[in-house]
Amino acid sequence: MAANNFRHALFCAFITLIISYPIIGFNLEAQGINVTLTGADATTIVMVLLAAVIVFLFQMFREQIMGGLKSIPHPLPQSNKEPMAENRRAKIESWVLTGIVVLALFWPFFVSRGSVDLATLVLIYVMLALGLNVVVGLAGLLDLGYVAFYAVGAYTFALLSQYTGISFWLALPIGALLAALFGLVLGFPVLRLRGDYLAIVTLGFGEIIRILLNNWTTLTGGPNGIGGIPDPTLFGMEFGRRVKEEGNTSFHETFGIAYSGEHKVIFLYLIALVLAVFTALVIRRFMRMPVGRAWEALREDEIAARSLGLSRTAVKLSAFTIGAFFAGFAGTVFASKQGFISPESFVFLESAIILAIVVLGGMGSQIGVVLAAIAVTILPELAREFSEYRMLIFGAAMVLMMVWRPQGLMPMRRIHIELKRQE
């Protein structure tokens, strides 16, 4: 056992050396027209060796370390506590959530513009993750191309505003409905697929949409993207310094306050907040409706679900359509926030991040997904000081998370009551 461990650890350290030394150790330097290869200086070599030693030690004492990690008490030891009465807990929960939303409403007036902007992005991810949660967490359909629906929403607004001058408020339902339609269209061919096969088809679908947007230059502008997407207005009041569209008034003049660029940012944040809350409430409603139970039944056991008379077609299509609808929502807000979109914003990595949010949050759990969306969006920003290492830190955080709490931050709550002892 120990010898085995030692050999394994030695091997891992060796791999670390041969991978990291050429990458970090060698430098290509251009001197005139010649490129020379220079070796690393002493400190780099020491660092590489140090890394190898760390890897060696970790692999050597892996079991102890992992064991120690697991024994750290969980921050939410729900499973050990006597569960509160269901309705009482629901009441407390809804009060707390209402409080948080109210706080979130006033919060942007006291913080910097940058934080509000970031918070808007967080809320967009919250919407996306809540939508994907329906497809992956509740219905159990692994969708790797979710970003396609996000793109449909964003491009619907961008294109309609470019060609017809549509406003944000009109584009919002149109974008969402069009995304839902795409969800329905994708749903049909994948009805019979499950698991890995479904994942591959959805992955392909996501890429098709992106490549289509990239190559259909005459319509979408291709990689150049679409700019000049209008900001949302408040009852015909614009937030810019000057009114762009005839018939509109400007916000700061109407209220007789000095112009400030922050107004627009805060307004967008508030829109995103309202839409995110709306998304959460609607999906929560769905979860309690028969269709929500049907999703779960299908996830648990397709054959059993069908034997009870549930229609596989209807259940899967409803999950895809509803999930896509909210991605369309998020896409429209995103387009409005950025003012410019290009296919680059809708690459596979986005799908992966949204999926990571759902998995990290705990499949099916809404509060967990919201927390994870906040963590996943803010963490890379906080780690900005480490600049090039931030993705590394992000990755490490995810690995630790999965080791420590594989069921997610806040796993979906099922009624869980300990059995009464039989006398």
Add this chain to the structure above:
Amino acid sequence: MLVLEDVHTHYGKIEALHGVSVEVKKGEIVSLIGANGAGKTTLLMTVCGNPRASSGRIFLEGREITNESTAQIMRSGIAIVPEGRRVFSGLTVEENLHMGGFFNTKAEIRKSQEHVYELFPRLKEREHQRAGTMSGGEQQMLAIGRALMSRPEMIILDEPSLGLAPLIIKQIFEIIGQLREEGITVFLVEQNAHQALNLADRGYVLETGKIRLHDTGKNLLNNPDVQNAYLGG
């Protein structure tokens, strides 16, 4: 109640059922016995519309269901307890039962839930336990209970004794007898030929996709061929 007329079923190019005719009358217990691979489960699945019969006709209470979708068929007064139980393991017993009454009103669900708990007091004890953590026998009871939740007129059981202890099997068969008393028609598919024929009003013997024998349960039990092939001499 349920009539199959010369039903053929294919899996791709391979024919699994070569013209099967079966009739289950209202209020009866009919057993279908046969060896592994004889096509018993295929026959049941064909009734449920998955896979569809490639020729022949299937009637449920006089209405042809040959080309109806699985969802439609399963909502028309028929319920199936699938092979291997297939309870929703992550859901509690109660939630499983509620899934069974998916298309019923709340009041109906409450009523049938009580009824199921009367039939299986054991399930009442385990009401809030996750189905996956229960024993095989309890899961089988739950699967039957779940099927009963939709208040079916006919229940199809696919190998309810599979992998269970003899004592539990006896209980399950007692319950099946009780269902008949309540006026529910039972179509039972079993490898456990002795028990199944003992209980049945009539029985069918399926061999490589064809009905070999058809008689009352008692006669089949005493039939030397059946005894040789299915009852261990």
